Amino acid sequence: xxxxxxxxxxxxxxxQWSLEELVAxxxxxxxxxxxxxxxxxxxxxLHKAAxxxxxxxxxxxxxxxxxxxxxxxPKARRAALDDNRRAIDxxxxxxxxxxxxxxxxxxxxxxxGARDRVADALAELAPYAxxxxxxxxxxxxxxxxxxxxxxxxxxxxxxxxxxxxPASQVGVIVDAYHLWWDADIYRHLExxxxxxxxxxxxxxxxxxxxDTLLGRGMMGDGSIELRRLREACDxxxxxxxxxxxxxxxxxxxxxxxxxxxxxxxxxQEHVI
Amino acid sequence: xxxxxxxxxxxxxxxQWSLEELVAxxxxxxxxxxxxxxxxxxxxxLHKAAxxxxxxxxxxxxxxxxxxxxxxxPKARRAALDDNRRAIDxxxxxxxxxxxxxxxxxxxxxxxGARDRVADALAELAPYAxxxxxxxxxxxxxxxxxxxxxxxxxxxxxxxxxxxxPASQVGVIVDAYHLWWDADIYRHLExxxxxxxxxxxxxxxxxxxxDTLLGRGMMGDGSIELRRLREACDxxxxxxxxxxxxxxxxxxxxxxxxxxxxxxxxxQEHVI
Numbered sequence: 001x002x003x004x005x006x007x008x009x010x011x012x013x014x015x016q017w018s019l020e021e022l023v024a025x026x027x028x029x030x031x032x033x034x035x036x037x038x039x040x041x042x043x044x045x046l047h048k049a050a051x052x053x054x055x056x057x058x059x060x061x062x063x064x065x066x067x068x069x070x071x072x073x074p075k076a077r078r079a080a081l082d083d084n085r086r087a088i089d090x091x092x093x094x095x096x097x098x099x100x101x102x103x104x105x106x107x108x109x110x111x112x113g114a115r116d117r118v119a120d121a122l123a124e125l126a127p128y129a130x131x132x133x134x135x136x137x138x139x140x141x142x143x144x145x146x147x148x149x150x151x152x153x154x155x156x157x158x159x160x161x162x163x164x165x166p167a168s169q170v171g172v173i174v175d176a177y178h179l180w181w182d183a184d185i186y187r188h189l190e191x192x193x194x195x196x197x198x199x200x201x202x203x204x205x206x207x208x209x210x211d212t213l214l215g216r217g218m219m220g221d222g223s224i225e226l227r228r229l230r231e232a233c234d235x236x237x238x239x240x241x242x243x244x245x246x247x248x249x250x251x252x253x254x255x256x257x258x259x260x261x262x263x264x265x266x267x268q269e270h271v272i
Numbered sequence: 273x274x275x276x277x278x279x280x281x282x283x284x285x286x287x288q289w290s291l292e293e294l295v296a297x298x299x300x301x302x303x304x305x306x307x308x309x310x311x312x313x314x315x316x317x318l319h320k321a322a323x324x325x326x327x328x329x330x331x332x333x334x335x336x337x338x339x340x341x342x343x344x345x346p347k348a349r350r351a352a353l354d355d356n357r358r359a360i361d362x363x364x365x366x367x368x369x370x371x372x373x374x375x376x377x378x379x380x381x382x383x384x385g386a387r388d389r390v391a392d393a394l395a396e397l398a399p400y401a402x403x404x405x406x407x408x409x410x411x412x413x414x415x416x417x418x419x420x421x422x423x424x425x426x427x428x429x430x431x432x433x434x435x436x437x438p439a440s441q442v443g444v445i446v447d448a449y450h451l452w453w454d455a456d457i458y459r460h461l462e463x464x465x466x467x468x469x470x471x472x473x474x475x476x477x478x479x480x481x482x483d484t485l486l487g488r489g490m491m492g493d494g495s496i497e498l499r500r501l502r503e504a505c506d507x508x509x510x511x512x513x514x515x516x517x518x519x520x521x522x523x524x525x526x527x528x529x530x531x532x533x534x535x536x537x538x539x540q541e542h543v544i
């Protein structure tokens with residue numbers, strides 16, 4: 001069985017490929033979705049990128065990423081919100097139904113204050129996104145990134161935020177790497193239901209590299225029950241894209257086509 | 273104010289000191305408690321160590337550590353449980369009211385299976401510990417250690433396990449480093465109540481070192497609201513020892529007395 005119907009490949013996974021190479025690779029293998037980061041889109045040109053992807057018959061499943069609005073200082077905060085409005089515009093231009101949001105870390109030690117500022121930022125951005133048919137996707141990151149990157153550290157915490165808004169405006173990303181360890185994950189997935197905007201896969205491999213951002217391994221190389229989590233998303237009512245998002249220097253140093261082909265194989269073996 | 277009444281120093285914090293040096297250091301500064309690891313106790317001799325500490329007028333607040341019983345293979349499992357019974361005996365000999373348990377990681381991908389084996393191990397060990405007046409303390413470790421060191425990754429998960437047993441037999445360790453990021457931590461501390469057997473302090477400092485086990489920083493150097501968490505433990509009814517437990521190569525390379533004195537200062541500035 002060659003079932004790639006739900007598959008989307010994140011542009012960072014095959015960072016050694018240009019946006020054009022990624023689009024061509026997806027078309028050649030029958031991968032229907034791509035999930036670009038803003039940087040390669042900006043480098044290629046937003047309008048050109050939108051046309052490239054559309055003309056290839058591919059779907060943008062999500063745009064990575066906005067967020068980083070935990071900063072308290074008013075000027076920096078205004079700049080962060082402006083940047084998020086631009087990200088929403090870019091998502092709309094790309095026909096991406098979803099903008100991924102990573103909240104940002106701590107200014108100081110006030111975790112509750114930072115989380116409150118996330119809620120405030122969402123309140124300001126959600127209507128703007130709604131008008132452009134873009135749903136904001138809160139991505140809880142692994143707790144090891146809580147201080148410096150994302151104060152939303154669990155699916156429960158993400159849902160507490162998302163549920164303050166209509167589901168058409170704010171939902172959540174379920175990234176297996178960030179959430180697999182949670183003893184309550186299956187309960188929270190059930191609760192998440194229609195709030196689930198993407199299921200993202202990679203694997204947890206130890207030891208972590210010195211740069212913990214690059215610890216994400218290829219599906220099947222680590223400890224995560226990727227299929228079980230996918231089935232739980234589906235049981236909660238999710239039937240959308242499954243995005244392969246891996247940041248890994250060893251994979252970036254390998255030939256892009258090899259990594260791409262391996263990701264497709266492993267996706268079928270371990271996820272669907 | 274020089275208030276060290278609740279302070280206990282973990283032997284690993286000043287690893288460059290021998291057990292005798294640590295005891296002498298505590299006596300000199302009026303620190304009433306110590307929390308030794310099994311290795312320095314074994315090296316010094318169990319009976320000798322018990323007498324050294326008792327004769328100095330110090331209290332052992334906890335013994336570090338048992339656990340590592342997630343392994344499924346029957347022979348290895350039996351060996352792990354036997355080692356835990358020895359650890360309980362050692363705690364009893366040291367007059368330690370508490371034995372700290374780190375569960376161990378994953379054999380494979382079956383997280384639920386591993387967590388079930390933790391519950392089974394506790395069921396086997398709890399009565400044995402109870403007969404010896406030693407309370408077993410489940411220590412949830414930071415989720416970044418879930419796969420290779422401890423499948424109990426949150427206070428909620430630890431309480432789900434502990435509550436299957438009488439509070440006199442099984443409780444939990446609240447280590448700020450492992451738990452501070454949890455959006456539900458204050459709710460879980462309230463729930464924990466009399467199950468809290470120790471509050472342990474250090475700090476979360478980024479970037480993490482390559483060996484993430486050694487990432488624990490000196491109180492005040494990082495992101496954790498140590499006082500707020502301590503107050504929440506107290507509000508839940510906890511009035512026991514507060515243990516300084518830091519693993520940090522930079523501090524181990526410094527003169528022991530400097531680190532010890534700094535820990536006492538920072539404890540008073542940031543914890544009590």
